[in-house]
Amino acid sequence: MDSQVLQYTAEIRMVDEYDIVVFGGGPTGCTAAIQAGREGARVALVEKNGMLGGTTTVASVNFPGLFHTRLGRQIIRGIGWEMIEETEARGGARLQDFSIPYEPKQHPKHHIWLNRFIYATVLDDFCLAAGVQLRLHEMPVDIRIDKESGKHIVVLAGKSGLSAVRAGKLIDATGDANVAGMMGYATEQEEHVQPGTLIYHMTGYELGQVDKAELRRLAGEALAAGTLLGTDFCNPREEPPFWRELEGAGGNRNHIAGIDGSTSEGKTQAELKGRAALLRAYKFLRTVPGCENLEIDYVASECGIRETKRVVGERRISGLQYKTGFRWPDAVCYSYYPIDIHQHDNNSIDIRPLEDGIVASVPYGALIPQGSDHLLTAGRCISGDSEAHSAYRVQASSMATGQAAGAAAALAVRQGISVREVDIGELREMLVKHGAIVPD
Template sequence: MARIKQEREIPVVAGYDVVVCGGGPGGIIAALASAREGAKTCIIERYGFLGGMATAGLVAPISVFNYNGRRIIDGLPWEFVERLAAIGGAREEKPLGNITFSPEKYKLVAQRMLKEAGVDIYFHSYITGAEYEKDPDGNSRIRYVIIDNKNGAEAIAGRYFIDATGDSDLAAMAGVPMQPVPEQLQPASLIFMLSGVDTDALPMIRHSQQGVNYHDLMIRDLFTKLREEGTEDVPMFGGPWYCGILADGIVLVNMTRHFADMTDNRVAGEMECLLRENAHRYTELLRKYIPAFKNAELIATAPMTGIRETRRILGAHTLTGEEYLEAIDFPDSVARGCHPVDIHSANSTSQRCQFMKDAGFVPYRSLYAPSFPNLLVAGRNFSADEVASASVRVQASVMGLGQAAGTAAAIAAKGNTGVDKVNTDTLRARLLELGANLSN
């Protein structure tokens, strides 16, 4: 491969106590927590709006907040839901606490809350590099994150950084070791939005009951039969799962799927083309075979493909599926999750869906890597095995990780200490004051 060498001077346009990379559910709450704790904070987002998988990916509902009759994920994440509900942008599906939401109002509430907290927002900015240095102890300390946008290349200085990119983009650029890559990553899915649907005829549209996998078994069985008989061209599918957006006749459909390493640009591009073709094909099939969809029209595909699994850091502690499913309460537990372990097959329509006995715990040590004293993660890129990750990767749980990471970064900034030196008793006490649920 031919190479060119480019040297350039990059202006340092700003400096912060805490720099949050990624404006999805985890990043939003991380930036909010950091700023409210008094840290000068910014957030960097590649799109022109916040929300990540919720708004760019159209992944709905926000799941899961409640389990066994209790609010499991609370504090700033639930405050966000309440603010969203206050403007007619959210509905809680009781008792489980899945949140049906309006993507547009989600974007609005997210930016309002961050602006109110004094967070600087860098939209349309793609993270393209990280500058870091070794200290006398051999630790890697990030000094700048490099972004590219219409202004050209810019550097943002930070004392502490939070990687909320989902794909560990910043962490990978800084040289953080990663978990071994599974032989088959979970498949990617492109959510599509249909109008003209008889939503009253779709009982699975409201995700309200504990212990239920809300996929449409009737359509699943029909499409499986059509695939096996070869009577129709039926692409690989999952679910299907539906969710509303608080508007009559409009449904988000989650059923496209295909294996792809979404950290590879060429692979990701080809995958999005394929899944977009499949979204149109599924619309045709739904209209043809399912009365509730006979008048359906495809009005949008998500701006980005939904990603279940890519890079995860090799942290100070790797949360195992056994620890998580047994609800081991660690001395440094800072977040929880209660979504089923949800592992989708990369090369078939099958899915492992294992429901929890009780909500699991995530230790603080899973949010940072040894020898990287000013970096935390807040999202599905935290240190976990495939089983634990397959539950915690969903939006409500990720918001809880963001609350923990943002609060910890602000505490570290106040004390001018490494993230690994943060007193976890102090951190947990502050999270409890914010409303987090950290006990059985």
């Protein structure tokens, strides 16, 4: 069919007006919205799902990190940490002793397990307490400037159709730079992005009856026949396929490769490929002695996405600057996660921890798309190269950039200025007032 352009006119009702609209209700967007709301801004939080938490809840990556260095120094606190502490207070988190050092590349020891439901209720309550209006089950479809007010008109698609809201400042916390792209700001994307992962849990098998040699033999046959792919499981050389998944109480370590989670079409392919990979694993494992009664008792509702698009920002974080702890003059938060590159064509991971004493910083300019006066970004779509992105994309760092974006937007609204004109000293003071740790 030839490409066609459908032109139509629709009356879209203006339903509300806000100082700030935040897009994306994950840890990044929630932290941004709460920070701006606590500073008195009228804030809306637009989220496509019916539950807040994003990757933590709907993709079941419910083990955020890193808030502390390997040697126990806390480098991320603020609103994101408040949410962790409240989740623990409600019985939904396990905080370990962060003063106990771990060996390099053993950083998951400092990840924090969260109960997804309890965490989601904390996000609900924190947002509502800050006066944030939650707009769940909605997505932006168009953003334009209102010539009369100079503000943005945001057209939202929801279950009842299209509606519009007016806003002064916007924050893109979608993780995929969707809003930045919609507004025409430059973005970048690697030819081969990191693969996604579909979280699942297995039960019903007898590990003591699984023979490693037989598991290796059967997996070899399945791989040769094409009924199993090498990205469907973790495959350390010293162990047979799926052994770590079975031994690890039914957890998973798959790679869903060749996907672009920044578009609806790409995300659809991610979901289809993820479920197909899990079905291959399920069918294979039930042929293994000891796993005949294996069941999949949980699967996340979404495939977790690691990498898509990043904005081209006023500043751009390089892998070298991240690894050497370069101190940006406009630094607003720290990040400590190691370089963590999941390979696109196999199931291996390139992990390069920061050296002891090195802590990376994130500049405010990386949150600002080039030339932007009214839009900020936060989370994994801030400006940086692919190497730096592999580290700062994680939840703890995203919470920190989310809080910085929320504070900056609140200051810009209050003072009637561009987001590029926000005074770094005032921004840091506001962040510290709300418990954040900012670089000296």
